[in-house]
Amino acid sequence: MAISEKRAILTKNELISMYKEMLLIRTFEEKAAEMYTRGKIGGFLHLYSGQEAVAVGFISALRPDDYVIGAYREHGQCIAKGTDPKYVMAELFGKVTGISKGKGGSMHLFDIEKGFLGGHGIVGGGMPLAVGVGLAIKYKKEDKVCICFFGDGAVNEGAFHEAMNMVALWKLPVIYVLENNLYGMGTPIYRASSIPDLIRRASCYDIEREQVDGMDVLAVRDTAERSIRLAREHSEPRFIEAITYRYRGHSVADPGQYRTKEEVEEWRKRDPIVRMEKYLKDNLFITDDDLIAIRDEVNAKVQEAVDFAESSPFPPPDALYEDVYA
Secondary structure, three states: OOOOOOOOOOOHHHHHHHHHHHHHHHHHHHHHHHHHHOOOOOOOOOOOOOOHHHHHHHHOOOOOOOEEEOOOOOHHHHHHOOOOHHHHHHHHOOOOOOOOOOOOOOOOOOEHHHOEOOOOOOOOOHHHHHHHHHHHHHHOOOOOOEEEEEEHHHHHOHHHHHHHHHHHHHOOOEEEEEEEOOEEOOEEHHHOOOOOOOOHHHHOOOOEEEEEEOOOHHHHHHHHHHHHHHHHHHOOOEEEEEEOOOOOOOOOOOOOOOOOHHHHHHHHOOOHHHHHHHHHHHOOOOOHHHHHHHHHHHHHHHHHHHHHHHHOOOOOHHHHHOOOOO
8 A cells, every 4th residue: 555645844864763663662662572582571461562653653653752651552652752662671581770660661661851741540640641741831832732642442432521621622733643453452432432423522612623644654754743833823722633553452462362463464455664665665765775774774773772771770669659649
């Protein structure tokens, strides 16, 4: 399947950078899955494989001082916002050098220096926080924006409706990005939502909305550019539904038996990384030798992250009493 032709605003270097970023996230995720099966990572691990175009398409269009809030499948979003993968891997290992000092794990990454405000394990939990971030931006008369990513399972939560009402009422510069991968854990949308056409939810609050192919990074980037500009210049919310797909189960412990092998394979034909690679080659932006060099670079960076996590210490026992506020 051809990729979007909406590339006029992007340079060759920007296009290659987006490809490299998606490949880094995919490679990181697959290595994290391997580390989980080897017992290096405990607790839950929700992988992002298949959804890379959404994070990279949106976050590559942000300024460094803008904010991003994720949910529990946020490794890729954190890396795309600029956090070094070695600090993310160390967090998954529970090491003190992790981005949350080894106390948060997979679902609670946080990097204030990069403007990444979580990582939230509660479904829909990041949405009200985005209201607060948007209100702070407007109160301080800044021109920043906040992107809040969430899954289709969150649209039936009360927090979703409260947050949508408040950002619309107060006209806050928040962009809510629904990553619709068709399943809330193992439940398909049509069995959980009375209105499976989820983009219609935003119409209840008179928020401008748009749907995009979440497997096409250039289409996502085009939507992101437009949404961010409007939110920044007019201080108003946006609602974007990105149709995407996760290749693995809800978590690595989920074999995903509620989906057929044929369904997964059909979506893999639309893989965002493969499509971008073909696009770059077809347009002579990149050669086979360039691709080999990029893969070597990415593999080395992910191995560096694993080595860093392996060699880092666990938090000392006394750290249990640090950063406790209640």
